[in-house]
Amino acid sequence: MRLAVDIGGTFTDLLLVDDDSGEIWIEKVLTTYPDPSEGFLNAVQKASAASKRPLSGVDVLVHGTTLGINAIIERKGSPTALLATEGFSDSVELRREQRYVMYDLLLELPEPLAPRNLRFGIRERVTSQGEVLVPLDTEQVAKLLSRLTARGIEAVAVCFLHSYRNPAHETAVAEIAREVAPGLNVSLSSRVNPEVKEYERASTTLCNAYLQGRMAEYIENIEASLAARGFAGAFFIMQSSGGLTSSVTAKELPVRVLESGPVGGMLCAAHHGRVASAPKLLAFDMGGTTAKIGVIDGGSPLVAPGFEVDRRYRFAKGSGLPVRAPVIELLEIGAGGGSIAQLDALGLVKVGPESAGSSPGPACYNLGGTRPTVTDADLMLGYLNPAFFLGGEMTLSPEAAEQAILNDLAGPLGMDPREAAWGIHELVNESMASAARVHLTDRGKDPGDYPLFAYGGAGPVxxxxxxxxxxxxxxxxxxxxGVASARGFLTAPASFEAVQGWYRTISETTTDEIGDLLRHLEDQGRAMLATAGIPDDRIEVHGYCAMRYEGQGHDVRVHLPGARxxxxxxxxxxxxxxxxxxxxRTVAGRDIKLVTWGVIAQGPSSDLRLSQLLKSADSGDGALTGQRPVFWPESRSCEETPVYSRYALRIGESLEGPAIIEERESTIVVGHRARARVDGFGNVVIDLE
Structure with a gap:
C-alpha cells in the first residue's frame, strides 16, 4: 500500500492506495495551527480506520509540506548567524542594488534572516581560481562559535568568496564547529549551493541554516509518531523539483523542500499528459489560500533553477529572498477559496491576498469567521452544496455567507447580495485568467493550445x-x-540534482576535466538516492551545463544526455x-563561458490510475441526483440546474451544460454552451464552444 499526505494552508489532504485490490481512500481535514503535524496524524488515523488497514501495512509514505516556506515568512526559524569573508558580511543586505519598483520611494525589502549584529566577517580569502590568498583564521572562528553558542544561536550559515571552487575553508569551519559547538546546525554554501553569484548563494545558505533545526524537529516528530502507530515502511519527502528524497536529505537540505506541497498537482498533471498523450497542459491549482498555474510541455513540467520566498509584493520579482534550488515553475496567480473580499480605499471590490485560512475560515464554516470569502460567494451562487461539503462531514451555512457579503460588500455598495457574490466570483476568474495569459504569452505560447488541467478544492469550481x-x-x-497534489506525490520518482559552479571559458578547460567533474556530480546524486533506498542499477542520470557567450549576463541551459x-x-x-x-542567431568570434554544471540522478517513476473505480457508461444507474437553483451570468438569475454524482458517472458518459458535478472533495461547474464527458482515464473533460 502507498500513502500520500499534502499539508496546505487550509486543508491537509490524504490519499491511501491499495495496489493489490485497486481500492483508494481519501481524507481531507482542516490544517492545524500552530502544529500542522496534528492534522497530518489526524488524517492518517482517519484513513487507517476507514480502510481497516493498519499503518504497518503501508509500504511507502510520501509527504509534502509548506512548513519551511511558512517558517521563513513568519520568521519562526532558528536564531541564525552568518559567517562571510571579511568585508563581505553585508552582501545579503546590499543585495543586487536593483529596485523592483523603480519610483516607489517607500520600497519594502525583506529583512535578511541573519540581522546585522549576527553577521560576521572572517579573515580568509580564496581567489576565483580556488587558490588560497589569505589562510583561514581558525582561532577567530573557534572563539566566535563559542560566543554564538553562549548567546543561544542555534544555526550558522557559512558563505565565503569563491568557496564553490575551493571549499576547504568552509569545511574547516564545520570541523571546528563539531569540536567547540557540537549542537550547532552548520550550513556550508559549498554544500548547499556551490555556484557563482555570492548574494544568491549566501541567501540560499541562510535559508537552509534557518530551517535545519525546525525541519529536523518536525520530521523526527512525525517519524516517531508514525513508528508508534506501527509504520515501518519507506518515508519520503517531496522536493520542490518534483522528485522524492529521504528524510535524511530533507533534514540536511531543507531548502530543497520549500515548495514541496504545491508541486504535487503539477506531477499529477504531467502524469496525465504522459498516459493520455496530451503533451501540452496548463495546470491550474486553486486551494483554500492561493491559486497557482504551471505549464506542462512535452509531458513534463518546466523546472526553474531558483525562486523567491517572502516577497514583499506578491507578484513583483526581486521583492523576496532568492533561493537557488531547483523548483517546478509555478506562478501564483490569484486568490483561493478562503481569500477575503473587501472594499479598497477607492470603494472597489478587492479579493485577497488576505485569507481566512482554516481558522476562523470563511463565514459559512460557522467557526467564527465573519468576513466574506470566495467560498462564501460560491456557496451563495449555488455552486456548492451546503450539506455535502467534504462529503457531508462539514455543513456550510448559506445564511452566514449571505450576511457576511451583505455587511461588507452588498450593503455599502447598494447591491443585491447575490450580484455581489457573482462579482467576487467573476473578479477572481478574470484576474486569474489575465495572469495566466501573461505567463503563457511571455513564453511565446498560445493559451488556445493549452487545455486547463484543474484541481484543488476550489479549482473545478x-x-x-x-x-x-x-x-x-x-x-x-x-x-x-481535491487531493490531486497527494495523488501526484505517488507518481514521483526519487531524484537529486547535484550542481557545481565552474566559471571559466571553454578554451580554458579540457574534456578530461569536464568528465571528472560530471562523474563527481553523478556520484553525489547516486549517494543521495542510496539514502532513499534506491538500488544503483535502477538510477538514471542526465546532465546539463549553463553556458553563455563571454561578456553576457544570462545563461542558456544545454542538455547533456547521460551526463556525458x-x-x-x-x-x-x-x-x-x-x-x-x-x-x-549566434555570435561569431566570441568565446563561450561555462557557468554551472548539473547532474540529475533519478530513480524509477511510479504509476497511479484511478479509472478502475469507474465502470463503462452502459453498466450502472444514472448519475443524476437532483436539481438546485444556481446563478448563471447568461440570465443574471438562478436557474434550476441538474446535479450529478461524480462517482456514478461512467466512462464514456456525457452531459450538456449547465450542470453541477459533485464529489466529496470538490465540485465541478459546467456552464452554458459546454459539454462534459468522462474519458477513458476517469477524468471529466469539458469541451468549450
Whole structure:
C-alpha cells in the first residue's frame, strides 16, 4: 500500500492506495495551527480506520509540506548567524542594488534572516581560481562559535568568496564547529549551493541554516509518531523539483523542500499528459489560500533553477529572498477559496491576498469567521452544496455567507447580495485568467493550445470560468481533484540534482576535466538516492551545463544526455544550436563561458490510475441526483440546474451544460454552451464552444 499526505494552508489532504485490490481512500481535514503535524496524524488515523488497514501495512509514505516556506515568512526559524569573508558580511543586505519598483520611494525589502549584529566577517580569502590568498583564521572562528553558542544561536550559515571552487575553508569551519559547538546546525554554501553569484548563494545558505533545526524537529516528530502507530515502511519527502528524497536529505537540505506541497498537482498533471498523450497542459491549482498555474510541455513540467520566498509584493520579482534550488515553475496567480473580499480605499471590490485560512475560515464554516470569502460567494451562487461539503462531514451555512457579503460588500455598495457574490466570483476568474495569459504569452505560447488541467478544492469550481476568459479549448478535471497534489506525490520518482559552479571559458578547460567533474556530480546524486533506498542499477542520470557567450549576463541551459560530453567541439555545437533556437542567431568570434554544471540522478517513476473505480457508461444507474437553483451570468438569475454524482458517472458518459458535478472533495461547474464527458482515464473533460 502507498500513502500520500499534502499539508496546505487550509486543508491537509490524504490519499491511501491499495495496489493489490485497486481500492483508494481519501481524507481531507482542516490544517492545524500552530502544529500542522496534528492534522497530518489526524488524517492518517482517519484513513487507517476507514480502510481497516493498519499503518504497518503501508509500504511507502510520501509527504509534502509548506512548513519551511511558512517558517521563513513568519520568521519562526532558528536564531541564525552568518559567517562571510571579511568585508563581505553585508552582501545579503546590499543585495543586487536593483529596485523592483523603480519610483516607489517607500520600497519594502525583506529583512535578511541573519540581522546585522549576527553577521560576521572572517579573515580568509580564496581567489576565483580556488587558490588560497589569505589562510583561514581558525582561532577567530573557534572563539566566535563559542560566543554564538553562549548567546543561544542555534544555526550558522557559512558563505565565503569563491568557496564553490575551493571549499576547504568552509569545511574547516564545520570541523571546528563539531569540536567547540557540537549542537550547532552548520550550513556550508559549498554544500548547499556551490555556484557563482555570492548574494544568491549566501541567501540560499541562510535559508537552509534557518530551517535545519525546525525541519529536523518536525520530521523526527512525525517519524516517531508514525513508528508508534506501527509504520515501518519507506518515508519520503517531496522536493520542490518534483522528485522524492529521504528524510535524511530533507533534514540536511531543507531548502530543497520549500515548495514541496504545491508541486504535487503539477506531477499529477504531467502524469496525465504522459498516459493520455496530451503533451501540452496548463495546470491550474486553486486551494483554500492561493491559486497557482504551471505549464506542462512535452509531458513534463518546466523546472526553474531558483525562486523567491517572502516577497514583499506578491507578484513583483526581486521583492523576496532568492533561493537557488531547483523548483517546478509555478506562478501564483490569484486568490483561493478562503481569500477575503473587501472594499479598497477607492470603494472597489478587492479579493485577497488576505485569507481566512482554516481558522476562523470563511463565514459559512460557522467557526467564527465573519468576513466574506470566495467560498462564501460560491456557496451563495449555488455552486456548492451546503450539506455535502467534504462529503457531508462539514455543513456550510448559506445564511452566514449571505450576511457576511451583505455587511461588507452588498450593503455599502447598494447591491443585491447575490450580484455581489457573482462579482467576487467573476473578479477572481478574470484576474486569474489575465495572469495566466501573461505567463503563457511571455513564453511565446498560445493559451488556445493549452487545455486547463484543474484541481484543488476550489479549482473545478472556477476552471470553467477561467478557461472561457482565457480562451482554453478544454478543461480536464481528474478523479479526486481535491487531493490531486497527494495523488501526484505517488507518481514521483526519487531524484537529486547535484550542481557545481565552474566559471571559466571553454578554451580554458579540457574534456578530461569536464568528465571528472560530471562523474563527481553523478556520484553525489547516486549517494543521495542510496539514502532513499534506491538500488544503483535502477538510477538514471542526465546532465546539463549553463553556458553563455563571454561578456553576457544570462545563461542558456544545454542538455547533456547521460551526463556525458564527448568533446569540447560537441559541447560548443550543442550550445550554439540551443542559443539559435532561442534567439534566432549566434555570435561569431566570441568565446563561450561555462557557468554551472548539473547532474540529475533519478530513480524509477511510479504509476497511479484511478479509472478502475469507474465502470463503462452502459453498466450502472444514472448519475443524476437532483436539481438546485444556481446563478448563471447568461440570465443574471438562478436557474434550476441538474446535479450529478461524480462517482456514478461512467466512462464514456456525457452531459450538456449547465450542470453541477459533485464529489466529496470538490465540485465541478459546467456552464452554458459546454459539454462534459468522462474519458477513458476517469477524468471529466469539458469541451468549450
Amino acid at each position: 472556477h476552471a470553467f470560468g477561467v478557461a472561457r476568459v482565457l480562451g482554453s479549448p478544454q478543461v480536464i478535471i481528474p478523479l479526486g481533484a 560530453v564527448e568533446s569540447k567541439a560537441a559541447l560548443s555545437e550543442a550550445f550554439e544550436r540551443r542559443y539559435a533556437s532561442l534567439y534566432g
